Amino acid sequence: EIDVQRYPILRSHVLDGKPVVPLALMAEWFGHGALHENPGLHLHGLNDMRILQGIKLDQRKREIRLLASKARKQGSIFEVNLELRDGYLGNVEVVHSRAKALLVSSLAKAPEYTPPAKLNKRNYSRPIREVYDEILFHGTDLQGIREIFHLSADGVTARILAAPEPSMWMKEPLRNRWLSDPLVLDSAFQMAIVWCYEQHGAVSLPSYYATYRQYRNRFPDDGVVAVLEIKDSNAHKMKGDFTFLDAGNEVVATMFGFEAVLNPSLYRAFKPQYARNPSDH
Secondary structure, eight states: OBOTTTOGGGGGOEETTEEBOOHHHHHHHHHHHHHHTOTTOEEEEEEEEEESSOOBOOSSOBOOEEEEOOOEEETTEEEEEEEEEEEEETTEEEEEEEEEEEEESSOOOOOOOOOOGGGTSOOOOSOHHHHHHHTOOOOGGGOOEEEEEEEETTEEEEEEOOOOOGGGTOSSOSSSSOSSOHHHHHHHHHHHHHHHHHHHSOOEEEEEEEEEEESSSSOOTTOEEEEEEEEEEOSSEEEEEEEEEOTTSOEEEEEEEEEEEEOTTHHHHHOTTOOSOTTTO
């Protein structure tokens, strides 16, 4: 059962006047669903994470069902298919999101990574307070970006805070610690929004990522540096890869094949107090 009383974090994720469940929280639920019947394994990642229909709330609570298949062994990895469902539209059950979780008995060693030199140059001057006031829609509890170092056609580099304990976001958390870090992941999607705004004059929402891999059981308590490398973009869609680094520049996690959908009309949902496009603001 989902509503803002059970999930007060949703008060910080409101679009067009309605609370919307963040993709990063759906991914966390998928991790729980995959591990529920597979104790002793570790979440290594998700494949083909796709938003099919967002979960929007009104005044009533919503009952969301998480469906998980039996784990199938593929070499040293166990795969679990997952879906979030809710009600019917006509005779067809509504599927909000689907993905495939990858579980392992021990986590793989993190790959080596050196951020491209072109993304290390400090060149972004807009204050973070202005980024949240003028571009992003996220409320106080989801304002995880602390500093954007670099933004160019090639990508974005930013410092991101770690999420607080799950009990700060929801009344009855499934576990007392996160499997990944939903504030880090949501803030990464915020980086993509800022990039779309600065480069294309339109805001965006995440829609898909091909692979997410995590190389430790817990994100650093002091947050991460996130690097977004842009792979392709046009007026309607951007594609890129994220790498998340700890204070020692070791890879914590990666997200490849990320996609966001751009739409100039989204800005009215982000900032209903403004009646014009971001390019006019």
